Amino acid sequence: MESSERQLRAQMGFFHDLVRKLAAQGDPYAKVLTAPDNPYPAYEEIRERGALYRSPLGTWVTTDHEIANQVLREKRFGVRKANGEKVPEFMNFDNSMLGLDPPDHTRLRRMTMPTFNPRVADRWRGRAEKICHRLIDDILATGDRFDLMTAFAHHLPTAVIGDLVGIPDEDRDRFHLLSREIVPLLDGVVTYEKARGVDAAIAGMTELFARVVARRRADPREDMISRMLPLVDEGRLTMGELLPLCMFLPLAGTETTVNLIGNGVLALLRHPEQWRMVAERPELAEGVVAETLRHDPPVQTYRRIAHEPVELAGVSLPVDGELAIVAAGANRDPKVFTEPARFDITRANRNDTLSFSAGIHYCLGASLAKFEAEVAYQALISRLPRLRQAGPVRRRGSFIIRGMREFPLSVS
Numbered sequence: 399m400e401s402s403e404r405q406l407r408a409q410m411g412f413f414h415d416l417v418r419k420l421a422a423q424g425d426p427y428a429k430v431l432t433a434p435d436n437p438y439p440a441y442e443e444i445r446e447r448g449a450l451y452r453s454p455l456g457t458w459v460t461t462d463h464e465i466a467n468q469v470l471r472e473k474r475f476g477v478r479k480a481n482g483e484k485v486p487e488f489m490n491f492d493n494s495m496l497g498l499d500p501p502d503h504t505r506l507r508r509m510t511m512p513t514f515n516p517r518v519a520d521r522w523r524g525r526a527e528k529i530c531h532r533l534i535d536d537i538l539a540t541g542d543r544f545d546l547m548t549a550f551a552h553h554l555p556t557a558v559i560g561d562l563v564g565i566p567d568e569d570r571d572r573f574h575l576l577s578r579e580i581v582p583l584l585d586g587v588v589t590y591e592k593a594r595g596v597d598a599a600i601a602g603m604t605e606l607f608a609r610v611v612a613r614r615r616a617d618p619r620e621d622m623i624s625r626m627l628p629l630v631d632e633g634r635l636t637m638g639e640l641l642p643l644c645m646f647l648p649l650a651g652t653e654t655t656v657n658l659i660g661n662g663v664l665a666l667l668r669h670p671e672q673w674r675m676v677a678e679r680p681e682l683a684e685g686v687v688a689e690t691l692r693h694d695p696p697v698q699t700y701r702r703i704a705h706e707p708v709e710l711a712g713v714s715l716p717v718d719g720e721l722a723i724v725a726a727g728a729n730r731d732p733k734v735f736t737e738p739a740r741f742d743i744t745r746a747n748r749n750d751t752l753s754f755s756a757g758i759h760y761c762l763g764a765s766l767a768k769f770e771a772e773v774a775y776q777a778l779i780s781r782l783p784r785l786r787q788a789g790p791v792r793r794r795g796s797f798i799i800r801g802m803r804e805f806p807l808s809v810s
């Protein structure tokens with residue numbers, strides 16, 4: 399084994415041991431990092447320790463809605479170090495928008511925005527409905543039991559994003575396979591073996607997209623790659639920026655939406671009275687989307703780095719101080735939401751969440767994800783009225799992305 403590999407393995411092992419030790423000693427942030435099946439009690443422990451809590455791991459943590467919202471909209475915080483360097487960690491999104499501060503971030507985001515215009519997103523509704531009904535036909539044809547995640551939830555966002563980005567049909571299977579292997583990138587700290595698997599998958603993706611880009615150059619269509627290639631020719635975008643963007647978008651848009659669908663169905667099955675409300679009034683599916691995003695969001699936490707000394711909530715943050723913004727905790731801040739642990743699709747301020755972030759990194763795919771989930775809930779509720787859970791769920795085991803690996807259901 400190379401010495402650098404040995405070093406990385408030792409570093410990761412050391413970090414995992416430290417997190418486990420601190421969690422056992424009661425540090426609520428370390429508890430979160432161990433990715434418990436239910437992280438919500440740990441978020442409440444963080445809240446009890448104040449608006450900004452400093453973990454012995456060195457990170458400041460907030461579950462306070464007002465503080466989180468303020469930080470996300472402030473120019474004094476970024477996603478890189480103050481000098482523009484990447485924050486050292488085991489994984490990063492390198493040149494994807496999410497890993498860049500202005501001015502590079504501003505330039506890339508502007509170029510991508512036309513693809514995510516809410517009006518464009520709306521055009522996909524008919525296609526999404528067709529996909530959902532075809533998936534449900536397949537489920538009904540196979541028998542009584544199925545796994546929501548693999549038989550339904552994964553397929554919808556993968557198909558929509560494939561169209562949106564411009565991945566040809568014959569490359570979709572390979573693309574889907576490689577995406578699954580890159581997913582640990584979204585899960586934060588991972589094991590050494592997973593990190594190596596991710597590296598190999600990224601190499602595979604790079605090769606796949608280089609081929610797709612060449613095809614789209616020869617045969618442009620109505621998709622993001624075709625739309626962005628002229629910008630490369632004009633020198634406004636480099637291939638080194640286009641490729642990570644192509645890779646990151648499907649990842650950001652798939653794993654998150656898959657879990658929004660899963661988490662919402664789980665909540666509805668646990669609240670049958672609200673399932674019945676949507677069955678009678680399908681337009682209430684919008685409330686299921688919003689309340690699931692608040693109550694059990696697919697992206698639980700993200701972070702910011704102070705670019706200058708900041709005084710916040712009585713705490714002094716130094717330059718390059720790291721702040722974990724626990725959106726899932728802010729979404730249950732009792733100062734903003736009454737009875738925050740209750741799932742209620744009619745909650746008046748259900749949209750006041752931080753589940754898509756806020757400020758300059760506000761999720762570009764928010765409208766797309768929302769209508770995909772809305773269409774999915776409506777299709778499931780209308781076509782499978784007796785849907786019920788048919789076994790224990792298996793969780794993903796990530797402290798960032800919250801969702802299920804397995805969700806067994808029965809249609810009768």
Ligand code: HEM
Pocket residue numbers: 495496497507559647648650651652654655658695696697700701752753754755756758759760761762763764766767
């Ligand atoms: C339920 C589904 C989704 C959730 C919960 C979600 C959540 C988020 C969050 C929290 C961020 C910002 C993180 C931060 O501020 O550090 C983000 C950024 C982003 N998301 Fe999403 N997302 C979802 C779906 C999508 C979809 C469908 C797409 C694209 C097809 C997408 C594309 C992006 C992009 C490009 C960014 C980076 C924006 C920037 O840095 O300016 N997301 N998303």
